[in-house]
Amino acid sequence: MKLNRRALLKGSAGILGSASLASAQLQDPLPSWNAGPAKQGIVDFVRATTDPSSPKFVPPTERVATFDQDGTLWVEHPMYSQVVYCLDRVPVVVKAKPDLANAEPFRTVMSGNGEAMAKLSTDDLMKILAATLTGMSVDDFEAEVKKWLVVARDPRWKKPYTKLTYAPMIELLNYVRASGYSTYIVTGGGQDFVRVYSDRVYGIPPEQVVGTAGGTTYGYDQNGQPFLTKDPKLLLNDNNAGKPEGIHLMIGRRPYAAFGNSTGDRQMLEYTKAGGGERLAMLVLHDDAQREYAYGPAQGLPDTKVGTFTQALYDEAKSKGWIVISMKSDWKSIFAGGLLLSGRVTGK
Amino acid sequence: MKLNRRALLKGSAGILGSASLASAQLQDPLPSWNAGPAKQGIVDFVRATTDPSSPKFVPPTERVATFDQDGTLWVEHPMYSQVVYCLDRVPVVVKAKPDLANAEPFRTVMSGNGEAMAKLSTDDLMKILAATLTGMSVDDFEAEVKKWLVVARDPRWKKPYTKLTYAPMIELLNYVRASGYSTYIVTGGGQDFVRVYSDRVYGIPPEQVVGTAGGTTYGYDQNGQPFLTKDPKLLLNDNNAGKPEGIHLMIGRRPYAAFGNSTGDRQMLEYTKAGGGERLAMLVLHDDAQREYAYGPAQGLPDTKVGTFTQALYDEAKSKGWIVISMKSDWKSIFAGGLLLSGRVTGK
Numbered sequence: 061m062k063l064n065r066r067a068l069l070k071g072s073a074g075i076l077g078s079a080s081l082a083s084a085q086l087q088d089p090l091p092s093w094n095a096g097p098a099k100q101g102i103v104d105f106v107r108a109t110t111d112p113s114s115p116k117f118v119p120p121t122e123r124v125a126t127f128d129q130d131g132t133l134w135v136e137h138p139m140y141s142q143v144v145y146c147l148d149r150v151p152v153v154v155k156a157k158p159d160l161a162n163a164e165p166f167r168t169v170m171s172g173n174g175e176a177m178a179k180l181s182t183d184d185l186m187k188i189l190a191a192t193l194t195g196m197s198v199d200d201f202e203a204e205v206k207k208w209l210v211v212a213r214d215p216r217w218k219k220p221y222t223k224l225t226y227a228p229m230i231e232l233l234n235y236v237r238a239s240g241y242s243t244y245i246v247t248g249g250g251q252d253f254v255r256v257y258s259d260r261v262y263g264i265p266p267e268q269v270v271g272t273a274g275g276t277t278y279g280y281d282q283n284g285q286p287f288l289t290k291d292p293k294l295l296l297n298d299n300n301a302g303k304p305e306g307i308h309l310m311i312g313r314r315p316y317a318a319f320g321n322s323t324g325d326r327q328m329l330e331y332t333k334a335g336g337g338e339r340l341a342m343l344v345l346h347d348d349a350q351r352e353y354a355y356g357p358a359q360g361l362p363d364t365k366v367g368t369f370t371q372a373l374y375d376e377a378k379s380k381g382w383i384v385i386s387m388k389s390d391w392k393s394i395f396a397g398g399l400l401l402s403g404r405v406t407g408k
Numbered sequence: 409m410k411l412n413r414r415a416l417l418k419g420s421a422g423i424l425g426s427a428s429l430a431s432a433q434l435q436d437p438l439p440s441w442n443a444g445p446a447k448q449g450i451v452d453f454v455r456a457t458t459d460p461s462s463p464k465f466v467p468p469t470e471r472v473a474t475f476d477q478d479g480t481l482w483v484e485h486p487m488y489s490q491v492v493y494c495l496d497r498v499p500v501v502v503k504a505k506p507d508l509a510n511a512e513p514f515r516t517v518m519s520g521n522g523e524a525m526a527k528l529s530t531d532d533l534m535k536i537l538a539a540t541l542t543g544m545s546v547d548d549f550e551a552e553v554k555k556w557l558v559v560a561r562d563p564r565w566k567k568p569y570t571k572l573t574y575a576p577m578i579e580l581l582n583y584v585r586a587s588g589y590s591t592y593i594v595t596g597g598g599q600d601f602v603r604v605y606s607d608r609v610y611g612i613p614p615e616q617v618v619g620t621a622g623g624t625t626y627g628y629d630q631n632g633q634p635f636l637t638k639d640p641k642l643l644l645n646d647n648n649a650g651k652p653e654g655i656h657l658m659i660g661r662r663p664y665a666a667f668g669n670s671t672g673d674r675q676m677l678e679y680t681k682a683g684g685g686e687r688l689a690m691l692v693l694h695d696d697a698q699r700e701y702a703y704g705p706a707q708g709l710p711d712t713k714v715g716t717f718t719q720a721l722y723d724e725a726k727s728k729g730w731i732v733i734s735m736k737s738d739w740k741s742i743f744a745g746g747l748l749l750s751g752r753v754t755g756k
Contacts, residue, residue, distance in 0.1 A: 121607075121613060198656060251657075251660075255660050259469075265469060266659070267590075267658070267660055275653065276653045278652050278675055285682050286675065286682050287682075288656050295644070295657065296643070301626035304636060305623065305636065308624050309623075309624070309643070311615045312600075312614030312615055312617065313614055327626055327634065334634050
């Protein structure tokens with residue numbers, strides 16, 4: 061399996077060559093998944109909803125699958141990458157508005173005192189997010205995020221954040237897309253932030269990213285050219301109940317499959333399963349401290365504020381037929397290294 | 409041409425049969441358009457952006473075309489169909505909440521006095537819209553609109569509103585979709601309202617409808633089943649500057665082509681043309697009182713409050729290279745009768 065795995069990670073330029081690769085994919089679309097209820101649940105769902113002879117067949121235009129991002133498609137610990145971006149941007153904002161240097165919470169961030177920063181309240185964090193994510197044009201914002209993604213490094217793996225995608229989930233994205241599903245990100249993260257890299261990293265184009273979204277204001281520059289400025293006004297808080305609300309707003313269809321990893325995904329999974337026919341709801345449980353991280357607090361795992369998976373959520377999953385994915389047991393390998401593996405099927 | 413036209417209107421089951429039809433379409437993708445700058449502008453734009461050898465070639469994933477609905481894709485006079493829906497719903501709302509019967513503006517609507525109704529203020533209209541478009545589940549709303557569309561009749565043509573689509577625009581939708589463009593409706597009308605019929609009527613699926621949108625609230629029924637309730641809270645007023653703002657929120661890409669018919673579309677066209685490369689901006693001018701309606705007040709046409717096309721907009725179009733479509737001169741025939749004509753290419 062090791063040879064095969066390495067070939068897959070290299071994509072179509074791998075040692076096996078693209079023809080053999082395609083045939084390997086035909087045999088097993090999910091090579092990074094160990095055999096078990098999680099893998100079987102996915103394969104059974106895809107078969108039930110895409111085989112024209114199946115009583116649960118779903119027409120291709122209605123095939124929608126939604127994926128949380130942080131902790132579901134890529135690493136979210138020790139801190140959401142977007143929050144790191146915002147903290148990294150504070151010096152730039154302070155340079156542009158020097159009076160902020162002596163105002164909290166900016167003074168604390170500028171001090172570089174990690175202990176003090178860890179104690180920042182949610183209100184403080186909101187001030188930092190507003191100052192670093194709004195007040196500039198959408199084009200400038202996109203350019204800044206692009207630059208940051210090249211230089212920023214995850215503190216544990218010393219790699220760009222975009223290299224910390226999960227191989228089993230990338231395979232899953234490819235598999236359901238090849239089965240006619242449109243894949244959407246539905247994230248608590250910023251919609252504009254995720255759109256900067258979603259197409260390259262996940263094969264998910266900007267119009268299929270639903271996230272926490274602020275308003276924009278249309279205006280004109282000194283040459284009379286129109287542009288959009290990012291507002292602090294929050295339109296959609298795409299967490300918890302905001303996820304099904306955002307899905308209705310942006311997609312207008314109920315998903316047939318939904319994937320998450322925390323209490324913030326609970327309502328999205330409920331909403332998905334409440335539809336008729338065959339529906340799939342899955343939650344990634346981070347129970348692999350060695351290869352990634354272990355946190356819950358479900359199942360006695362350490363508690364966390366970043367991607368909380370409570371025991372109540374675990375119990376609801378078990379009672380309602382949602383499938384919990386154990387990173388430790390269900391995933392043969394963890395990281396995709398930012399590669400789209402077997403190639404991409406976008407626009408669906 | 410008459411035989412050909414009738415065959416097209418009958419779709420692939422037409423007299424010419426589907427093979428001849430396809431070949432007729434190859435020869436001329438826009439048979440309802442008279443030769444002239446409008447038709448030529450469309451064909452030139454499509455060629456420039458889709459021919460791989462063209463310096464203005466646009467990759468398929470970036471091909472986005474946006475269409476206003478009322479007055480651009482179908483009839484908007486004497487009144488937007490959604491406003492008619494809301495007025496038609498007032499008796500149901502009053503029956504459910506009898507105390508409204510003596511409160512304005514509901515009393516005026518219940519009186520059936522057309523003269524008094526025509527004098528209702530914008531605030532009054534907003535109250536009627538809020539009472540008839542919000543406060544129910546999204547599923548109930550969809551079911552009500554579906555029922556109404558079957559029975560409601562346009563006062564002049566005595567036909568369902570969905571039969572009053574413009575043949576040249578349906579051909580245009582099909583033509584650009586067949587050329588790899590994703591077609592979006594970007595309407596001042598209600599997003600949820602238009603989504604009910606957009607796929608069937610235009611081949612545009614719900615996820616490609618951007619419109620004026622309110623919030624929803626996630627909750628549970630007495631059986632613990634989740635559902636979404638439509639809120640009066642306005643998230644997006646998809647008119648004027650709200651159109652480019654809505655395009656950014658819902659699509660996240662700048663269109664390469666945009667089509668409208670009124671001052672409410674001005675910013676969408678500006679925003680579209682401000683992008684690099686080849687961009688197409690077009691405005692339908694209703695100058696055909698005999699076959700449809702004539703209103704402006706551009707070019708000395710009668711003034712109107714429904715779909716205003718000012719002389720300033722006309723002048724801006726002329727000075728900026730936006731193409732004004734004359735219904736009278738550019739359109740060989742007006743109505744598609746609700747048919748998708750040459751068949752549909754959806755999901756793009």
